[in-house]
Amino acid sequence: MKRAFPESPVVPGRHLSTREAAERIGVNQSTIIDWVQSGKFARVYLELGPGAHGAFKIPEIEVDDAVATRSGSWDSRVRREAQAWLAVRTNDGADAIHYLDLEDFRVGDTRVPLKSRQRGIWKPKSLDAALSITTTFRRAGQERPYEDEVGSDGLLRYKWQGDEANAADNRALRSAMENGLPLIWFFGVAPGLYQPVFPVYLLAEERGEQQFVVDIDPQRVALDGAGDVEDTRDLEIVKRYGTRLARTRLHQRLFRSTVINAYDTRCTVCNLKHKQLLDAAHIIPDAHMEGIPAVSNGMAMCKIHHAAFDAGIMGIRPDLIVEIRSDILAEVDGPMLKHGLQERHDQRLMSVPTRRADRPSASALEHAYERFRGA
Helix, strand or coil: CCCCCCCCCCCCCCEEEHHHHHHHHCCCHHHHHHHHHHCCCCCCEEECCCCCCCEEEEEHHHHHHHHHHHHCCHHHHHHHHHHHHHHHHCCCCCCCEEHHHHCCCEECCEECCCCCCCCCEECCCCCCCCCEEEECCCCCCCCCCCCCCECCCCCEEEECCCCCCCCHHHHHHHHHHHCCCCEEEEEEEECCEEEEEEEEEEEEEEHHHCEEEEECCHHHHHHHHCCCCCCHHHHHHHHHHHHHHHHHHHHHHHHHHHHHHHCCCCCCCCCCCCHHHEEEEECCCCCCCCCCCCHHHEEEEEHHHHHHHHCCCEEECCCCEEEECHHHHCCCCCHHHHHHHHHHCCCECCCCCCCHHHCCCHHHHHHHHHHHHCC
16 A cells, blocks of 8 residues: 655654765665655655655654664664775775785774685675675676666666575675665676775666666666756756766776786786776777677786876887887987887887787787778
């Protein structure tokens, strides 16, 4: 039976919108709406009138009670501290982390592993719902896990564990979804190495497809209450753009971690081994039809050599020999030009992956070299 709501406040004082309540409590806005419908907030009223569009208004005192309840819980503390711990150890999610390190996380004196070694869905016994999900690493030649997990709405999906809806793992994820709890998604980028993406939220469950809908861009939910977007068609465009941007950032993070790891954290041209100064350069640009997100279409390069490669100042032949453009060879400048570029001319790449399947694709290098020669 659908819950009925009064059209004017039944309790004095300030009332918050569902967006404001979500921001204050720290949950997904859709979760607030679910809580309203289920009666978690007892004295909600429905704001009608010009521009209101039937918006829910929740007494501020009830929202503050929800904040106090969540902030004082062990579950909330673990999730909050786990994300802060990961942010420090992964450069705010830019770098990958080894699974053994993930077992070292502690809250006070209590050890709380952040993922399971065997299972994709992980709920520590001390928590109320799942804490993390994992997508395992796949070798070159297999489909990347982030290519076959996208729905028609552009959002990512995560499959159930097995086929039973009420299996413990699936109940743990469902609980996280129903309570709007933040999760950590670990993407395997090499054996034992994972790229964390956090926080992510579960927006819905698609039981027919045995999967959950995942939002990897928590800021997107705030758009549901955006008051400065008048046309609903404009709002949908903004949402879709935000989702596409979030997916692009995810792809870039996974590609970078996979390539940097394959090259043993060294610039392929000069052997520089400082992760903060390395990029994952596409051989064939990402925007090109053949610019696939595979290690064989990438090379680890320091920022100088990456810029020189993209600008057509430096080329790499299919036999892995570096060439510098003739006018740059004739130029006289400081030590960076001399030692960083000119002395690399006609020299072999200094670092390549040990696995043959991870080495630069000959056809991709041929394509890029022809572009360099024509520049």
